[in-house]
Amino acid sequence: MTEHDCATTCPLIASRKPYYKELTAGRTYLWCSCGRSKRQPYCDGRSHEGTGLEPVRYTAQRDGEEVLFCGCKHTATPPFCDGAHSNLPGGYKDAGEDADVPRPDIVAPDADGIAKVDGRCFVISPGDAGEERYRLRKLVAPSTGAEHQSQFHLSLRDGTSPALQAAGTDAILWFTTGQGTVEIGNRSFALQSPCGIYVRSGEAFRLTAETQVIGYISACPAVEELDTPSDLPAHFDDAWPDRIVAIDEANRTAMGPRWFQMLVDKRIGSTTAAQFIGHIPPSRAEMHRHLYEEALIIMSGHGIIWNETRAARVKAGDVIFFPRKHLHSLECTAPEGMDVVGIIHPGDNPGVNY
Ligand code: FES
Numbered sequence: 001m002t003e004h005d006c007a008t009t010c011p012l013i014a015s016r017k018p019y020y021k022e023l024t025a026g027r028t029y030l031w032c033s034c035g036r037s038k039r040q041p042y043c044d045g046r047s048h049e050g051t052g053l054e055p056v057r058y059t060a061q062r063d064g065e066e067v068l069f070c071g072c073k074h075t076a077t078p079p080f081c082d083g084a085h086s087n088l089p090g091g092y093k094d095a096g097e098d099a100d101v102p103r104p105d106i107v108a109p110d111a112d113g114i115a116k117v118d119g120r121c122f123v124i125s126p127g128d129a130g131e132e133r134y135r136l137r138k139l140v141a142p143s144t145g146a147e148h149q150s151q152f153h154l155s156l157r158d159g160t161s162p163a164l165q166a167a168g169t170d171a172i173l174w175f176t177t178g179q180g181t182v183e184i185g186n187r188s189f190a191l192q193s194p195c196g197i198y199v200r201s202g203e204a205f206r207l208t209a210e211t212q213v214i215g216y217i218s219a220c221p222a223v224e225e226l227d228t229p230s231d232l233p234a235h236f237d238d239a240w241p242d243r244i245v246a247i248d249e250a251n252r253t254a255m256g257p258r259w260f261q262m263l264v265d266k267r268i269g270s271t272t273a274a275q276f277i278g279h280i281p282p283s284r285a286e287m288h289r290h291l292y293e294e295a296l297i298i299m300s301g302h303g304i305i306w307n308e309t310r311a312a313r314v315k316a317g318d319v320i321f322f323p324r325k326h327l328h329s330l331e332c333t334a335p336e337g338m339d340v341v342g343i344i345h346p347g348d349n350p351g352v353n354y
Contacts, residue, residue: 009051014040015071016090018081018354023060023067030055031069031079041069041079066291068354083255083351092256095329096284106304106311115312120145120323123305123312129155134162139216140295140321141224148293149273149345150219151319152226156180156209163232165204166219172264172275173197173205174297174341176317178213182206185236189244194299196245196263196275196341200237204229216297216319220273220345240269247277255351257281263341265348273345280338284331289354292347294322296330301338304331 012035019041023029032040033056036047043055056079058067070078072085086092095101109115113125122144129135132155138144140151154161156178164171173182175193182191183206184199191197191213199205204227207213217226245263252259260278264270277299284306302315306329314320314330322328332338342350 009053011035011053011073013072013074013088016085016088018068018071018085018352020354021067021069023063023065025060025063025065028057028059029069029079030057033073033078035073041071068291068352081352081354083349083353086256086351087254093286094257094283095286096331098286101284101287101329102306102308104307104309104311106313109312117305117310117312118307119326121305121307121321121326121328123314123318123320125315125318126153129157133157133159136164136226138225139319142222143224144321145323146222146293146321147323148221149295149343150222150224151295151343152217154207154213154215154217156207156213158209158212160209161207162228163204163206163230164217165227165229165233166199166201166217166223167227168201169219169221169223170201170270170273171199171205172218172220172270172273172343173199173215174218174263174275174343175213175215176297176299177215178209178211180207180209180211180213183208183232184243185232186234187236187243191244192246194247198240198243198245198264198268198270200240200269203235203237204233206232216341218273218275218295218343220343237269242268245275253351257283260350271348273343274348274350275341275343276350277339277341278350280330280332280340282332282335282337285329287327287329289325289327290322290344290347290352291324291354292344293324294342294344294350296320296322297341299339299341301332301334301336303333303338305329306331
């Protein structure tokens, strides 16, 4: 295709970020795919003429349905944003050098290791279990302001943990340290950190440590506490036999100068929540929001989580909780970069932001 052909037939970038909209049930929306409409993100009925590009129809399922219509017109999931905008020229903006971005005061953590930022956003340090053989600490739950997920920090020095169950919800586990065995119902899997583990709703699990095991247990949707059945129930959903996920450099997705790799997601049966690992080079993202709720585990490095009126330092081991639609920006201040593991719910693509 010549440059002239592309000027008339390629989609144009109308906006380098998606358009947030709340829709009306049953109403059909015509999304502009050519980028030339004067009524973005919708088709104006004529600007696409001669481009060979047609608008895409979407009928809203319910009142108040929240969507992000693609503005860059390069999405692979039209009419919705799939994060492709971050990889277009100028699509990813590093706010670190920008004198106009907010740099509010940095708050210190309290005696429980919690630094409250704006709204319901906070940073929590799980702390050290010391000499305790087994410890489970609640980090994120409805009582701390979460609506869609919970998270618990587990430390098992030796022996076997109690049976654990997130009643009526899926559990998504991430282990940073140690090796041993995880039993899910009547199945047993080798646990070799670092790795993610998926436990389906209705199943329970139990850990046996060969070396000290440290990990994070997320429940999606949220529960206030994990149940501890006296015996491990035998139920295991054979329809989804693969439950362990590991880091695999071949499966990285670029997001500007950052990258992420999906761990637990729909490929192993998790349809409404997802776990990913990501890397952030020394940089500060511009302020943005997500439609999903997120708990972000800092695996290595250090940085600052910026909100509009407050900020907090973060370091390896900490967890940052982000409510849905919360305005924020994470800065990595470590020269070697920062590795993170995120759990998002509801949602399946950590690359989508607005
Ligand atoms: S705005 Fe086009 S993919 Fe996000």
